[in-house]
Amino acid sequence: METLPERQSTSDFRAVPAPLGKIPPWLRLGLIFPLIFLNGWLISLLINYLEPLLSILITASLLAFLLDFPILFLQKQGIPRKLAIALVLLLGLLILVLLGLTLIPSIVQQLSDLVENLPAWIETGSQHVQTIQKWAIAQKLSIDLGDIVAQAAARVSNALRTLTSQLLSVLLSTINSLVNILLILGLTVFLVLTGESVWRGIFSWLPSPWDGRLRESIRQTFEAYFATQAILAGILSITQTIVFLLLDVPYAILFGFAIGMTTLIPYASTVTIAVISVLLALQNLQLGIKVLVAAIVIGQINDSVVAPRLMGGMTGLNPVWIIISLFIGGKLGGILGLLIAVPVASVIKSTTDTLRSSHSE
Incomplete structure (x- = not known):
């Protein structure tokens, strides 16, 4: 009696070659890019939809990262963690x-006074330009400085007003009521106390060993980056303010701390120094x-002496990628996006390097 052919086992179908392996690399990149763009667009929509909740969470997380750094320092000195937290x-x-x-x-008072007195400063600058222009005409020099300086002054004024409005919008979106202040403080304390279990639960959705690797990479990068940036910003703010007071600079506290605080965003302090000098x-x-x-001398001392001792090659990013990450972070999250753009890009780079090394082995 002729027997029926045995049914093929499901294991026979497992050796089907992956179709993506036959696609050229350039075509694979062309297929991946629309997916990345679509996901980025969806993330931006989600960020806008969740505001100001997302800003509150980011602010509380950054404060928790900053507070965790001295807590770990006290623990290394032999102090129990609960006492160190307290x-x-x-x-x-x-x-x-x-x-x-x-x-x-x-600072708020000096900022409001500066915005109020800015038109008078621009008028004084225009008179200086007219004096220079008359001297140039007397010397028979074909130089027209009026339009150039007027445009520069207008751009500086617009930049200052834009920066002020952005800072106020961030403050209003995150601290527009007592409830939001309490939420930020409460979330900060909660993340300091139980942040490890929260992050462990979030990253438990990732496959092993990436759940532990990525969590540790984010924690180390963010804590080290923001702690050192905060130290650098504090040192530079105090130093610049003292020097400006000695030089009898108007709004010395505002200008000194503006230069110092903008060091939290790479290359932003350079723009701040230029704007303040022009004003x-x-x-x-x-x-x-x-x-x-x-400002340039103090900044160079800070960048050449203090910063390398604190930061070293922490981010490991090329300046080009830093600028790109800042652009994307600013587009997605405004000032808060600019603050976290570099450490996020650093985590992405370290994760990508780890993936490439694991595939090459």
């Missing part, structure tokens, strides 16, 4: 209260030049 939270609350009562009102030059040319020279 000490750091009390110190952080004390610093926040002192800043809220002293420094922040002064001061409109009123007093010599003072503007002195401020420009002093």
